[in-house]
Amino acid sequence: MIEIRQLHKSYRTEALSLHVLKGIDLEIRDGEYVSIMGASGSGKSTLLNILGILDTYDSGDYFLNGTLIKNLSETQAALYRNEMIGFIFQSFNLINFKNALENVALPLYYKKVSRKKRNIIALEHLDKMGLRDWAHHMPSELSGGQKQRVAIARALISNPKIILADEPTGALDSKTTVEVMDVLTGLNREGITTIIVTHEPSVADTTNRIIHLKDGMIEQETRKNNGVHTSIQPQKPQMV
Amino acid sequence: MTDQLQEIIATLKKNKMRTTLTGLSVSWGIFILIVLLGAGNGLKNGVMQNFSSRSVNRIQLWPGSTSMPYKGLKSERNLYFTERELELIKNEIEESRFITPRFNTSQTISYGNEYGSYQVRGIMPNYFDIEKLIIAPGEGRFINQLDINESNKVIVLDKKVADLLFKDESPLGKQVKVGQLMFKVVGVNSKKEQWGGSNTYIPFSTAQAIFNPGGKFYNIIFTVDGLVTKEENDRFNESLRTLMGRRLSFNPEDQQALYIYNAQQDYVETMKIFGGITFLVTIIGILTLIAGIVGVSNIMLVSVKERTREIGIRKAIGATPRSILKTIILESIFITTIFGYIGLIMGIGLTEVVNFFMEQAANAQVVSDEPQMSVFANPTVDVGYALFATVVLIISGVIAGYLPARKAVKVKPIEAMRQE
Numbered sequence: 318m319i320e321i322r323q324l325h326k327s328y329r330t331e332a333l334s335l336h337v338l339k340g341i342d343l344e345i346r347d348g349e350y351v352s353i354m355g356a357s358g359s360g361k362s363t364l365l366n367i368l369g370i371l372d373t374y375d376s377g378d379y380f381l382n383g384t385l386i387k388n389l390s391e392t393q394a395a396l397y398r399n400e401m402i403g404f405i406f407q408s409f410n411l412i413n414f415k416n417a418l419e420n421v422a423l424p425l426y427y428k429k430v431s432r433k434k435r436n437i438i439a440l441e442h443l444d445k446m447g448l449r450d451w452a453h454h455m456p457s458e459l460s461g462g463q464k465q466r467v468a469i470a471r472a473l474i475s476n477p478k479i480i481l482a483d484e485p486t487g488a489l490d491s492k493t494t495v496e497v498m499d500v501l502t503g504l505n506r507e508g509i510t511t512i513i514v515t516h517e518p519s520v521a522d523t524t525n526r527i528i529h530l531k532d533g534m535i536e537q538e539t540r541k542n543n544g545v546h547t548s549i550q551p552q553k554p555q556m557v
Numbered sequence: 558m559t560d561q562l563q564e565i566i567a568t569l570k571k572n573k574m575r576t577t578l579t580g581l582s583v584s585w586g587i588f589i590l591i592v593l594l595g596a597g598n599g600l601k602n603g604v605m606q607n608f609s610s611r612s613v614n615r616i617q618l619w620p621g622s623t624s625m626p627y628k629g630l631k632s633e634r635n636l637y638f639t640e641r642e643l644e645l646i647k648n649e650i651e652e653s654r655f656i657t658p659r660f661n662t663s664q665t666i667s668y669g670n671e672y673g674s675y676q677v678r679g680i681m682p683n684y685f686d687i688e689k690l691i692i693a694p695g696e697g698r699f700i701n702q703l704d705i706n707e708s709n710k711v712i713v714l715d716k717k718v719a720d721l722l723f724k725d726e727s728p729l730g731k732q733v734k735v736g737q738l739m740f741k742v743v744g745v746n747s748k749k750e751q752w753g754g755s756n757t758y759i760p761f762s763t764a765q766a767i768f769n770p771g772g773k774f775y776n777i778i779f780t781v782d783g784l785v786t787k788e789e790n791d792r793f794n795e796s797l798r799t800l801m802g803r804r805l806s807f808n809p810e811d812q813q814a815l816y817i818y819n820a821q822q823d824y825v826e827t828m829k830i831f832g833g834i835t836f837l838v839t840i841i842g843i844l845t846l847i848a849g850i851v852g853v854s855n856i857m858l859v860s861v862k863e864r865t866r867e868i869g870i871r872k873a874i875g876a877t878p879r880s881i882l883k884t885i886i887l888e889s890i891f892i893t894t895i896f897g898y899i900g901l902i903m904g905i906g907l908t909e910v911v912n913f914f915m916e917q918a919a920n921a922q923v924v925s926d927e928p929q930m931s932v933f934a935n936p937t938v939d940v941g942y943a944l945f946a947t948v949v950l951i952i953s954g955v956i957a958g959y960l961p962a963r964k965a966v967k968v969k970p971i972e973a974m975r976q977e
Contacts, residue, residue: 371873371971391878391966399875410870410974414571427875432560471874 318478318510319345319368324377326363337363338374339533345512347478350505352513352521355530362483364530365514369402369481370394382478399427403472403509405501407484409464411456417443417467418452424475435474442470446500462493469500473509480504482513486520498523522546565888572860579856580896583953586849587897587946590842591904591938595911597838599936601831606934610748612655612687613824614784616797618777619816620805627808636805636814637773645804646779652793656779657681658761662768666757668722668733675718676756677735679764679774681705687778690746697729697744704743704760712740713758716747735759738767781821787829790822843949850893850953857889857961868965869973878966885965889958890951897950901943908937 326338337360345351355361366372367379370386379386381401389397404410411420418439425435443452446466456464465485472480482501486494494517502523505511513524521527527546529537539546569576620636643658660679665672684690685699692699697713704711712733719728719742728742740759765772784790794817799809807814861868868881912935 366971369873395872395875395877398873404873406974408974410866410873412867412870414567419567423871424874426560426564427871427877427880432563475875 318347318349318382319343319512320378320380322378324364324367324374324379326360326367326372326374337533338367340377341533341535343528343535345510348505348508348510350502350511350523350525351528352515352524352526353528353530354514354516354518354521355536357516359530360533361514361530365481365483365512368479368512369404370397395427399424399475401478403469403475403477403480405465405468405472405480405482405485407487409456409461409468409488411464411467411471413456416453416455417448417459420456420467421470421474424471428475439470439474442474443467446470460493461489462496465489465493465497466500469497469504473504477509479510479512482511484515485513486515486517494520561884561887562891565884565891568884568888569891575856575860576892579853580892580899582852583846583849583893583950584896584900584903586842586846587900587950588904588907589845590839590946591901591942592907593838593842594835594938594942595904595908595936597831597835598938599908599911599934600834602936603934604827604831611689611820612780613820614780614782615687615820616779616781617818617820618797618801619775619818621813621816623807623811624813625808625811627811628806630806634807636807637775638777639772639774642801642804643777645800646777649800650779650781650797652781652783653779654782655683655687656777657684657687658774659684659776659778660761660764660769660774661776662764664736664768666718666722666733666735668728668731671722671724672734673718673721673755677712677764677768678756678758679761679768680758681761684758684778687780689748691748692744693747696747697742699744699746700758700760705762708762708766709760710738710740710763711743711760713744713746714742715756716745716749718755718757719745736768784821785825787822787825790819790825794819794822846949846953850957853889853892853953853957854960857885857958858964861885861961861965864965865968865973868968869970872968872970873974881965881968882962885962886955886958889961890954893954893957894947894950897946897953901946905938905943912937 321341321343324338324341324343325336328335328337341364353361353364363372367374368381370381370389381397384397386397398404411417412423415423418436421442422432422435422439425438426432430438440449440452443449446469448463448466448470451459451463451467456467459467465488469480480501485501486497489497498520501511501513511524513520515521525541527539528535529539537548539548541547618638620638622635623630623632626632638658640658643656646653647656657680662677662679663674664677665674666677667673678684680700682699682701682705685692690699692713699713700711703709712735714722714728714733722728722733723731728745731742732739733742734740735757746756746758765774781793784793795809797817798815801807801815802809802811805814868876871881915934915936
């Protein structure tokens, strides 16, 4: 599903150049449940943004579902995002003047689905999240957990192959964190490749594979074996 | 399309106050444009009306007295017209259409105990068309060719004269005494003259026979066709002067020997002035509109800046740059068109209200004695302007929305979403 080879990314400002990703090699298979961990500044969000085609990279290759994602036009990028990827953000990123239903339906608007049809589909997805009764509430009237579930419904409505979640529980308390993680785990069981960036070990433990990033490189990887994460052979640090 | 519209309306509703204030600048621009155009048109129509109450292609000739000796003839000769000059114009000037001599004499006209001193004009039937006289149905007829041929003693009275002499009686078929002779009233002219309006009309042949045994007269009026530009009219006047100079033996350079009043020339000049006024008014209106467009553009920029995050989210979930561009520009067009039409309707409303009151005033004037003369009439604009305005507004919307839309397209989703 995802294949990354020798991925490099730097942020350049006038004063300094910050080398964020220093040669990442990564393969994620269809249906995997992966979390990316690391201290802030380790490059985990940058990696996720590149995976989500929200950001570009300097060198290396990124294949998404067999397609090389490189030098895409904005329009192509938008198309892939719409077709392939569902985003979940820490700050939910709901549009505040649209109600829950309209927020969920929005990706279908850009797929040119008729209003009536997309509202029906959106309601189904809200129902799955247990939010049918909140369909016509504005985001400001929802709790954090509810907002995140609306965001998940929105991420799912275009039937993505991959769910990319950037600190999905960062703004939630421990109870709702469990709720949201249950939802994400459920989605993965349905076969959607799910990648979560987090710094919370409890969240990472839920997933089947943990990738530890440090200073822009993969430091260590663990896989769940009989419910316990065990370290597999760490990647050799590469000098660049 | 309706979907997109609903999307736009939802966004604009979010900021009713801002949308309204922005839109009002466009309303104001269009309002000013329409009112100015209306005022320009009103002025034009007013003056046009004064022109068109008589034929605009009318040329009037008066003989003067020579101021230069010519071909052995001394200066200071008094000139006059005879029927020969009339024939000359009829035959030699191919542009001429209606032609009439006019012989004026002031006579006492009486009916029963009523009498007064009025202008009696000896004219040809053509005079009716040249001066655009009005004989209402049931008010008789004008002098006709038969009257001319037979030198009938018939007379047409201006309404004012008829009213004074006949009070409530119908004057048609009655005999009035003109000087020492009896004339039969055959018609009543209800057109008001710009000056006076106490004229009476008799056949030219009758006038010559009774009041002007010498046959000299001092006024020829005719209309010309096909003269459009000022240059054409100038040239025509020159050739007319030369032609008459040959006939009446005066130097074609002698301006005092013949007076030519060419209404068409005045008309062309006036139209030119109004062309200028309309142009100026349009420019002012468009400049006002541009101020409105800049306002919309400015507010759209602010709006895009405020909505950076929202635009970022939309992009993250699959909005293409084109759809973002389209949304912003459509939003802009939506604002300019809706509010533009509000301005348009208010502008047209105002001009129509002004027009309504002016027509009322004009109708009131009919019964009074005032001459029909105004410099302002029907200050409204064509329906065509609505179409024109629509095009202008849509273009304005595109212009106003383009820059902000470009800015919106450049929004980077990750940076946008990082903003709190």
